[in-house]
Amino acid sequence: MPRVTIKEIARRCGVSQGAVSYALNNQPGVSEATRARVLKVAAEMEWVPNRAARQLSAARSETFGLVLARTAQTLIEEPYFMGFVGGVESVLSEKSYALALQVVADLDEELATYRKWAAERRVDGVIVVDLRVGDPRIPLLRKLSLPAVLVGDPALADGMPCVWTDGTAAMNAALDHVASLGHRDVARVAGPPEYGDVWIRDRAFEVATRRLDLTGQVRHTDFSAVEGVAATRELLGNGARPTAIIYDNDLMAVAGLAVVQGQGLRTPDDITLVAWDDSTLCRITHPALTAMSHNIVGYGAEVTHRLLDLLNGAQPQAHLYSTPLLIIRDSSGPPPG
Template identity: 50%
Template sequence: MARRPTIKDIARGAGVSESAVSFALNGRPGVSEDTRARVRRVAEELGWQPHHAARVLSGERCGAVGLVLARPAHTLGVESFFLQLVSGVQEVLSAGRTALLFQVVEDIDAECAVHRRWWAERRVDGVLVVDPRTRDPRPELLARLGLPAVLVGGTGEPVPADSPPPLSSVWADDARAMAGVLRHLHGLGHRRVTHIAGLPGLAHTARRITSLRAEARRLGLPEEHVRSVPTDYSDAEGAAATRRVLAEPDPPTALVYDNDVMAVAGSAVAAGLGIPVPGRLSIVAWDDSALCRVTHPRLTALVRDTAGFGRLAAEELLALLAGGPPRARESELPRLEPRESTAPPAAAY
């Protein structure tokens, strides 16, 4: 194994003392600008990097942020949302030479344990927290640890200026987007709509369900005709839920899915049952993807820049680490893109 270059190697290559190398690399006075430039050039040629443990012990930032995902592992391989989100996060972090420490765990308790371990080991300078819960222990834990964090998909409520540590939030208005979906379907003539929802404990799932019910009341639709059915976001549960609701005596004429994978699975179930889309069933997918655009018929979907959402979250975390104030930043409102999977319902089902 090749030996890592040391400060002694740099001193020998630059023709200066080891203390001069330390002054030059740490930006401290005591050496001329010419010497500083020569030392840094030699360090770069040798491929020298500061020792992580030494930097941490000296009180410097470790140059990494963390992201823990508490989702069933089998639901991640087919869902594009997190891949796009992480690509946006990584784009910003790479530009700032900040590493992303990523881990997948089974549940929220395991995620809290990871945060505690990262804090104790000083592995990260801050964390991105995804999938806020309706009863979420993570903000209190992070405040107690003093670990800066950004809640990705928060409520948009103002963050207290004296929050210890700074907890920021980036969010999109899921409630307004869901209301817009129901208004679109209602305008087409649909009066029986079922929402094939995601995990029930997630805050954004609760917001969508609440918004759907409120908009249904505003439109004068009976409560039993507009409802939500929770799933785990997987294609298997999305298909099973679709099969159940379509087998009911008065099945829905429109289905709204909480992700693209379930919407595609639901479309396949309808085809297998001989129910034409959109002739007898309209389908809407949350978060557009290539799947929605290549499926036949192409699926009506809510479109947003998911990578841009990730970039916004990473920018906010870096701003916190630079000493900026905590704040809530709103991302773009998801926009409904009507395609071939939605149409007025048939006169008789």
């Protein structure tokens, strides 16, 4: 489709092209009412900046963007993103780059943030997390010509550059471990099913339980401690109580351990627990938690290096960073009896 031009926006708004340029570039010279009208019309017409013209008229912002569509409470509690952001910052600080970190309520706000950043030339590129199946952010980023590295499996990236960890191999390792201990009834407390990494683990869990002839149950949550508690209580309270539970993050695993102990059960004598990510939380609990471990700080750093390479002309590609490694600790044991 033909590109919407500043001239067309100016005609629709009844103002000069210069006024439209000031408004779209967040520069002084127009009233706030005019700026608001121009931005509204530009959004309605799906205007996107001309990347070639932008590169001629402005230098790099030396800023990368990262949008997190999570609740503030989950981000406060969840160790994963603090480690990941720490890895991003470790690279950016060496390059004298800044990180624009935006926490939003949902996917629609995230899409709006990318449009705003592109229109204002706020960032040179973005790191995109929590990929979805058929992710609407991918076509938008292409339309905006906004350089991006996606954090997730190539099956979710639709040909865009991505960095990923092998969730299928990790889930196989976790289930092979509990099966080798003799467990036949296994449950998984998972993240939101619309997230691509969760979807990949869902499929891996289903295939592996069939391969190992296990009875499997899955409870989807929002990754929070509150829902980790609720899911664990439900699993322990039903008639088909599992003897092993695998959690999609450390936070829910620690919350689940508290539920087990609060019900007078013992880990691992009555139930084996396996966490994911292996933050410090897994090592300071009693008993210490078996976990699928990978270097989260290094993951964030690798993604950032790949985005810098992309800006410097590297060819877009998918890069496997790691396969999470099973670390066996005191929460693993054979089933009761």
